[in-house]
Amino acid sequence: MTKPERGRSLLRFASPQHFYPLAGRLAPWFAAIAILLTAIGLWLGFFVAPTDATQGQVYRVIFIHVPAAWMSMFIYLVMAFWSAVGLVMNTRLSFVMSQALAPTGAMFCFVALWTGALWGKPTWGAYWVWDARLTSQLLLLFLYFGFIALTRAIEDPRRADRAGAIIALVGAVNVPIIYFSVQWWNTLHQGASVSLTKAPSMAATMLTGMLVMAFASWAYTLAVVFWRVRPMILERERHTEWVAAELERAGASSQAAGGRA
């Protein structure tokens, strides 16, 4: 950490002290990108994309549903990745990242389930069917809850970091097992009566709208995680000099701006 030659490398952002201002600078940009892309994506999805021949207007929920489902799975992988990095390299920031990602992942997971239920009622006639995808998504939500609950229940941050990292990795190993077991269970029980994979081929505007929304979710995730990481870093590094200086500076500027806390 103290070696001066590492100062120019990108790795310096692995140090909380350097990452803190970077996160602060990047977050508003990603937030702006997220808002812009969401506006474009929703406009494409709700006004430009044609009505689906078989499902009518209901299908338009996919512009939120599919990106949310993608993000929920992808964020778990990223979380497990940072956990592994933290355990192997012993970097403090990795654990902070994985814990900052978890609530957003759980949120996307919930959004995917909720919008899926709203889509399922008019399409399948039921809010919930024990389809393999739905079930594994539900279990993924439980994995997120477990990770969040464990890291919040342990008061010592060192222990919380490592315990959370282990459960995230155990979960990541189990995710494919859960997915396939649920799929086989599903086919054993009721046969593939409902299938999302046999959807009719998509119009280009639909795909564009969905991809734009997916990028919006990425940008949103990055913005929120950067914002969430900053106070977590301050709390953990509160005994260091740079945090004291940072807080003093923030206090001075907020006083100048009219006492906003």
Add this chain to the structure above:
Amino acid sequence: MLSTFLAVLRRDLLLAWRGRADVLVTLAFFIIVVCLFPFGVGAEPNLLRAIAPGVLWVAALLACLLSLHRLFAQDYADGTLEQLLLSREPATLWVMAKVLAFWISTGLPVIAIAPAMALLLDLEQGGLPVLILSLALGTPILALLGAVGAALTLGLRGGGMLLALLVLPLFVPVLIFGAGAVEAELSGTGAVAHLLLLGGGLAGALALAPMACAAALRISTD
């Protein structure tokens, strides 16, 4: 190495034997959970026969879950765990011995009484061997996965509920293949595929879970 394994195994089994009441409570819990289902869903024999494999498996799973907190709690409280971690013996080894002792003292009694419970639910006789086999292959996986959760939640407030939240999603595949094996046997498709998958899961859990558990114990006692 083997002597360490056997010493820890003997010690834990002896402790389990001296505290027989705990084992009996687990067994009673298993029996009562199974008996609750007819009250809940009605005593229609056809219905009970249909849900019997699932009910027995869910009950066995819950019985395992309920006793998991005992796995390391006592050793953690009296400092034995730290001594074991400080010793030169590989942690995966005695973790495996402890999990095996745990399974012998809670899993085996449940397996032994499961056929009697199957009679209560009027499960067809042909399904009994597969039921026992699936429990014998599946409950060690539950114990191994649960040990990781128990190690992570060691000494935490509200650890019991947290432990359930952590390990229940991981138990789902075992439940699917365990109960599925019995149903497949009864429906005539044969249980071999399910039992092989359970066996594969057990091999995988035996290889990976003790390592994760040992790492978790180090973190928890740090």
